[in-house]
Amino acid sequence: MDQVEHAAPARRGLWQSKTFLAGAVIAGFLVLVAGLGPLLTAMTGQDYLSFHLDSIDTDGMPRGDFGGISGEHWLGVEPATGRDLFAQVVDSLRFSLAVALGAAAVEVLIGVLVVAAVTRRNVRRLLGPALVYGALLVPVDLIIEVRTAFLGFGLRRPPAPSWGGMLFSATSWYGTDPAFLLVPGLLLVVTVLAFLLLGAGLYRRFVA
Template sequence: MTSVHQALAPAPGVTTPGAGAARQVWRRLRRRPAALAAAAVLALLVLVAIAAPLLAHLAGQDPNAYHDDLVDSARGGVPAGSFGGISADHWLGVEPGTGRDLFTRLAYGARVSLLVAAGATFVNIGVGVLAGLAAALGNRFLDSAISWATDVMIALPTLVLGIALTAVVPPGFPRPLLLVLLIGLLGWGGTARIVRAQTLSLRELDFVAAARLSGNGALRVARRELLPSLAAPVITYAAILLPVNIVAEASLSFLGVGVKPPTPSWGQMLSTAQTWFLADPAYVLLPAGLLFVTVLAFTVLGDAVRTALDPREAGRLRVGTKKGGAK
């Protein structure tokens, strides 16, 4: 099976972002209906997350307002009415035990889950690129030190270490920011290893050697020559990391060390829904379904971006299309 590192291995003529290259990548993506569908799903989810306050206003609901009259206390707090309390006022029903509107809480939960995943990916990529470049362009001692640190970060049990670190953080520290830093700073090892491998290959090419022989320093060579060529694999790996980080945030929230109530997140909702699975299956299936769809869409789009940025894969796609048309 092809690993992530093999899939992102440097290839001659790899497409790098630019005006013409961006149009070429877009043309390749348009040939993949699954990628377009995944992009549409993600765009809708991002729109819902951004417009969560507006959607709550249109629904006439406060995501943190309790409605005791909407739950049946005689049955232990199960939502009154059919299908989890769905009504004209509560489009997806209400939360068991509290009666809080489920639609608005899911919308606000999308904000937390997507924002934490995007922020953690940004930190992950930023630290990983800097570490990988420093290892590849530095001396032997620096390369060995960073490579050792990279191996340690990859081997660390991120989830367990994240749970341990959240226990010593001051209570007033913003939990979304804490999750961004934890997931991002504990997961940069894979990015650093890929960037180091790519840089070691690129620095032997003529245009990089010419830049170094011209008297340019390591920083200038990295900024002007290496980073544009590294953009394609880094963008591809970022697309792969996003769904991983969404699952990491959901896992930490599920274990009770993520965002604190009343701030909603999909993982936190799944955690509180464990005791309601039989009594109110919708309360479990809705956040779980959204999490599944989001991760699947990011995975499909990430694979499509990898293919579009790799001219070898694009060439195979064109050959397959021509053969199909000939038949």
């Protein structure tokens, strides 16, 4: 009974935390975008495979401002190929988040079981710390997945897009087409920051 009475104000206080709220809103939005990825891409009429040579100049640079952003290509196009950048980013986000969330869930489950077995504590009492641990593991696992793909050892192979692969390709074009690097780069920063804020909010409520 005491645990139930304590949990109710804890949940109310959690949603009053600006740190947690900011992280939850941003992370929730990103997960929603990732989940609706195929539908959103279909709405644009694009995919990550098709070349759009009419969207690039003879030197391979996207036509138009900021990497060729237009009503047809919401985030512009990839230099040299003209492939839709929005379709690539959304599909990469979907895959990388799935890997990071899945890996974090497995790690948390193993951690909870080990701690519960060693300390003989009730698993329910470990829920708060487990949520903190999981929220902080997601950005770590995400960076590992992106870095691995950046180095060419990712779980996906071309032509399927990967976050790390996009960043690697973008380094060759940064001087002439900074948007190609900024779009996936800033999205990675926002994603990592969102889960760090989420974890910080959970930590203040359940651990600190």
